[in-house]
């Protein structure tokens with residue numbers, strides 16, 4: 001069954017990486033999109049408005065605002081950025097969405113972007129909040145779909161530098177360098193014999209659109225989204241052959257990450273150990289080489 005009414009859907013984080021792709025996928029498929037943003041006058045928000053997105057100025061911390069909005073939408077895409085918020089606020093803001101959706105009483109379909117490995121608490125800060133939010137959503141009585149993306153390939157091109165926001169702002173005009181630092185981090189910290197689970201942001205958008213369009217198939221489901229699963233050696237070979245660039249080699253980088261960013265080191269270690277289901281998504285996801293070639297063609301990498 002394909003849903004006939006196309007929204008409106010409220011996209012949280014529409015000016016960001018995941019929500020941005022979700023918004024584009026929904027717009028392209030003819031959905032009506034509302035976007036919650038704290039910065040309605042920002043260039044990103046205004047670009048969305050020019051595409052027909054209805055902007056709602058506000059904050060996920062504003063429970064009254066959420067309660068006012070939710071009766072007027074049919075679905076919500078929910079994402080919180082742990083790296084900006086920290087564990088406590090991530091859980092609080094995500095809970096605000098779930099509680100306001102429940103109060104609305106109109107069986108809102110909540111599509112929540114979690115993360116790979118969130119099926120159990122592991123004392124890994126970047127994952128534990130997502131485990132809590134998954135549990136709260138599952139027991140809320142709401143129709144829900146949970147996505148668990150792997151590491152974003154887009155980060156190899158500098159989409160975000162999740163462990164060093166100030167550095168990202170400093171390096172905003174040097175995205176390829178930001179991407180290469182992320183690659184260097186992976187090389188230094190991820191065990192070389194384990195496969196790295198990878199997902200594209202574009203596929204997050206496509207999968208969320210699929211979830212809203214196929215409620216009979218998607219509701220109640222938790223989808224592990226792995227488009228590619230590569231050992232470091234494979235990943236390096238593909239990277240070098242497609243981009244013609246080598247990986248940054250920074251002596252002592254791995255030790256530095258472990259000391260100065262134990263949360264990132266813990267996340268990568270947990271991901272390396274966590275068993276996951278590759279190719280388990282209900283739509284075909286992009287592989288690494290195909291994605292990198294496209295990104296290079298579009299001069300994104």
Ligand SMILES: NC(=O)c1ccc[n+]([C@@H]2O[C@H](COP(=O)([O-])OP(=O)(O)OC[C@H]3O[C@@H](n4cnc5c(N)ncnc54)[C@H](OP(=O)(O)O)[C@@H]3O)[C@@H](O)[C@H]2O)c1
Nearest residue numbers: 013015016017018037038059060080081082115150151152
């Ligand atoms: N990078 C990876 O490999 C990876 C893989 C899997 C999962 N994840 C998870 O993905 C999450 C990050 O997602 P992302 O990359 O899409 O984040 P992002 O690009 O930083 O976007 C964050 C968005 O949230 C909005 N926002 C932030 N605080 C808000 C608030 N209080 N009220 C309303 N809106 C708020 C921002 O909008 P405004 O500024 O316009 O208000 C922005 O659009 C993290 O939790 C991370 O653990 C990352």
